[in-house]
Amino acid sequence: MTEPIRIPDDLKPVDGRFGSGPSKVRPEGVEALARVATTFLGTSHRQKTVKDEVARLRRGIGEFFGLPDGYEVIISNGGTSAFWETATFGLIREKAQFAEFGEFGAKFVKAVTDAPFLADPTVHKAPGGGAAYLRAEAGVDTYASVQNETSTGVAVPVKRVAGADPGALLLTDATSGGGSLDVDLTETDVYYLAPQKAFGSDGGLWIALMSPAAIDRAYKIKESGRYIPQFLDLVTAIEQSRLEQTYNTPALATVFLAAEQVDWMNAQGGLAWAAKRSAESAAAIYGWADRSTVATPFITEPALRSNAVATIDFADGVDAAAIAKVLRANGIVDTEPYRKLGRNQLRVALYPTVDPADVEALTRCIDFIVDRL
Numbered sequence: 001m002t003e004p005i006r007i008p009d010d011l012k013p014v015d016g017r018f019g020s021g022p023s024k025v026r027p028e029g030v031e032a033l034a035r036v037a038t039t040f041l042g043t044s045h046r047q048k049t050v051k052d053e054v055a056r057l058r059r060g061i062g063e064f065f066g067l068p069d070g071y072e073v074i075i076s077n078g079g080t081s082a083f084w085e086t087a088t089f090g091l092i093r094e095k096a097q098f099a100e101f102g103e104f105g106a107k108f109v110k111a112v113t114d115a116p117f118l119a120d121p122t123v124h125k126a127p128g129g130g131a132a133y134l135r136a137e138a139g140v141d142t143y144a145s146v147q148n149e150t151s152t153g154v155a156v157p158v159k160r161v162a163g164a165d166p167g168a169l170l171l172t173d174a175t176s177g178g179g180s181l182d183v184d185l186t187e188t189d190v191y192y193l194a195p196q197k198a199f200g201s202d203g204g205l206w207i208a209l210m211s212p213a214a215i216d217r218a219y220k221i222k223e224s225g226r227y228i229p230q231f232l233d234l235v236t237a238i239e240q241s242r243l244e245q246t247y248n249t250p251a252l253a254t255v256f257l258a259a260e261q262v263d264w265m266n267a268q269g270g271l272a273w274a275a276k277r278s279a280e281s282a283a284a285i286y287g288w289a290d291r292s293t294v295a296t297p298f299i300t301e302p303a304l305r306s307n308a309v310a311t312i313d314f315a316d317g318v319d320a321a322a323i324a325k326v327l328r329a330n331g332i333v334d335t336e337p338y339r340k341l342g343r344n345q346l347r348v349a350l351y352p353t354v355d356p357a358d359v360e361a362l363t364r365c366i367d368f369i370v371d372r373l
């Protein structure tokens, strides 16, 4: 047995959480939650105390993203995975087209492909580390892409599909990109996310910023008489959200932590501040990898490198899993890569909750470990 590697405290980040989701939750948020431990937690979600927090969250999200006229913030339970099923039942009229370039995009494709009432979707695929793009196709009523593929660390701009059929919708999975990456919401119809990534809360909710066209589509599909499971009924989610509540019981702590976090992010300067902070963290880690003799950014095309989630490959002979293990033993956690990608890699969340100085510290810790492995 060799001695375990101990990283000196003065090299370590202040906060050692670098997971891509669930991600770092600010202790200040948890302290605020503790202050409402007896007045908010454990109280009815149909009463004002809880509805006020739902309202605070919806208002804060709208402010953060500069909600365009007519767009609405819709929330319900089940996280992004539940939203995929909800969209399958309630937003796609007949045929969808997907840009798939990682595990998360693939999951939505599977939900739609499995739906017996929809046509087989068109899927443009790119291998892990690249990006796939949507392109106009007659007969497609719904386009879908991921803004930030959390499994690979590829980010793409949110942009409408030029030449798409009139009325076609664009759905953007912003689960990990939303809050870290810039966006103009008028370029998409549904920008959906879950609060356990950049919004530094806990899982279990989905939040969708929906355009008037998307809301209208949801009503039209429901009126068409299609069978829609009650839990996945988007119109119900829309109408419940307008009443500052959810169809069934939400995790009250998740709602509160998300509202607290969004207020904090808005106080710092909103999306412009958040995107800049994530960009600073990205510059720190990609810059380090570019200078390193053992580390390189996995994404070869610099324009695709995500400012939300960085993936860093290591040279043969330098075992990334061993680095992650030493980091973990020293309290620096969740730098392991996405399992199924199967690379000799570390993955690091750059969400605005994470301090860029901590990302710098992480790179020094990795150098320290590599020298001693």
Ligand SMILES: *Cc1c(COP(=O)(O)O)cnc(C)c1O
Residues within 6 Å of the ligand: 021, 078, 079, 080, 081, 082, 104, 105, 146, 148, 149, 150, 173, 174, 175, 176, 194, 197, 203, 204
């Ligand atoms: C984490 C993640 C999801 C899954 O979110 P859940 O709330 O766990 O269902 C979907 N898409 C992307 C891009 C993600 O990063």
